[in-house]
Amino acid sequence: MQRISIVIPARNEAAGIGRAIKEVLRHLDGLDVEPEIIVVDDGSTDGTYEAVRAAGERLPGVCCVSLSRNFGKESAMLAGLTAATGQAVATMDADLQHPPALLPEMIRRWREGAQVVHAVKERRPGESLATRLRAAAFNLLLEKLGGVSAEGCSDFKLLDAEVARVLAQRLPERHRFYRGLATWVGFRQETVGFSVGKRDSGASKFTLRMLVNLAATAIISFSTIPLRIVAVLGLLTLLLGVGVGAEALWSWFRGEAVSGFATLILTLLIIGSFIMISLGVIGEYVGRIYEEIKARPPYLVGAVFGLEPETAARLQAPAPLQQRGKADR
Numbered sequence: 001m002q003r004i005s006i007v008i009p010a011r012n013e014a015a016g017i018g019r020a021i022k023e024v025l026r027h028l029d030g031l032d033v034e035p036e037i038i039v040v041d042d043g044s045t046d047g048t049y050e051a052v053r054a055a056g057e058r059l060p061g062v063c064c065v066s067l068s069r070n071f072g073k074e075s076a077m078l079a080g081l082t083a084a085t086g087q088a089v090a091t092m093d094a095d096l097q098h099p100p101a102l103l104p105e106m107i108r109r110w111r112e113g114a115q116v117v118h119a120v121k122e123r124r125p126g127e128s129l130a131t132r133l134r135a136a137a138f139n140l141l142l143e144k145l146g147g148v149s150a151e152g153c154s155d156f157k158l159l160d161a162e163v164a165r166v167l168a169q170r171l172p173e174r175h176r177f178y179r180g181l182a183t184w185v186g187f188r189q190e191t192v193g194f195s196v197g198k199r200d201s202g203a204s205k206f207t208l209r210m211l212v213n214l215a216a217t218a219i220i221s222f223s224t225i226p227l228r229i230v231a232v233l234g235l236l237t238l239l240l241g242v243g244v245g246a247e248a249l250w251s252w253f254r255g256e257a258v259s260g261f262a263t264l265i266l267t268l269l270i271i272g273s274f275i276m277i278s279l280g281v282i283g284e285y286v287g288r289i290y291e292e293i294k295a296r297p298p299y300l301v302g303a304v305f306g307l308e309p310e311t312a313a314r315l316q317a318p319a320p321l322q323q324r325g326k327a328d329r
């Protein structure tokens with residue numbers, strides 16, 4: 001029997017997590033798999049951990065990793081991938097917006113040889129116009145600047161154990177964009193379509209600020225094009241400078257007073273804003289370098305239940321970057 005791990009990041013999902021676990025188990029029933037449900041409680045304050053524990057007393061294969069505080073969904077998923085021991089690992093949301101009914105099809109694809117099965121959003125009837133517009137802007141930016149096509153991409157995926165291991169152990173970066181990384185790693189990739197339903201209970205845990213942060217991480221971790229844009233801006237200002245300079249010299253030779261106070265002001269303003277924007281862009285990258293070089297662990301575990309002792313120990317292990325540093329010396 002193959003063991004399948006289901007990683008569910010959960011932030012304040014006490015109201016719906018029990019039902020989500022039950023639904024997942026119901027859909028795995030009869031597939032000849034041994035389920036391992038790993039809920040990662042991402043610093044919830046509403047008793048999500050206790051709710052998972054209660055579910056674990058009634059249902060088989062339920063475990064929980066409770067992070068010491070809210071570290072964000074990306075870190076929670078990383079903790080779940082690290083803890084997973086199945087031959088395949090699925091990641092999905094706790095709010096049933098990622099339909100468990102799709103799991104049998106994803107598992108079938110995996111059994112036929114796919115190593116990464118992406119669930120791709122085909123329709124979004126459950127999402128508001130604002131959410132859809134936001135997603136469209138996010139994807140467009142990402143594709144143009146980051147070079148990763150994220151159209152319809154979601155965090156609902158099924159990974160072969162080998163790919164899960166690569167994502168959890170071989171990529172030492174702290175700022176992560178799982179959707180992009182799961183594509184970046186390669187291997188045999190396939191997609192299956194699904195339509196996004198309404199949230200089962202509670203409200204979205206993502207604020208606009210969190211989405212902007214995620215977009216910045218996605219772009220910065222996948223591309224240096226913004227830095228190139230800075231260079232292009234510099235080149236444009238140089239051209240502008242040469243043009244305005246030539247005009248000024250020309251007037252001077254002809255003995256005319258140098259005209260164009262407005263031109264001067266405009267040029268100053270334009271160059272000034274180019275410089276500020278460029279500094280901001282470079283600052284973003286420097287900030288990320290600083291964060292990465294500090295090499296703090298991407299999450300800390302507060303409590304666990306249902307995990308094997310070695311799995312629990314793996315969650316406490318030093319981050320890959322620190323290990324790598326030691327090996328290099």
Ligand code: UDP
Pocket residue numbers: 008009010011012013042070071072073076092093094095097203204205206
């Ligand atoms: N989530 C998390 N940590 C956070 C924010 C969200 O683990 O800091 C989880 C959340 O509990 C849910 C999933 O990430 O299982 C997706 O969140 P949500 O449904 O709020 O996002 P949306 O569907 O609105 O994009």
Ligand code: MG
Pocket residue numbers: 093095097199204
């Ligand atoms: Mg949701």
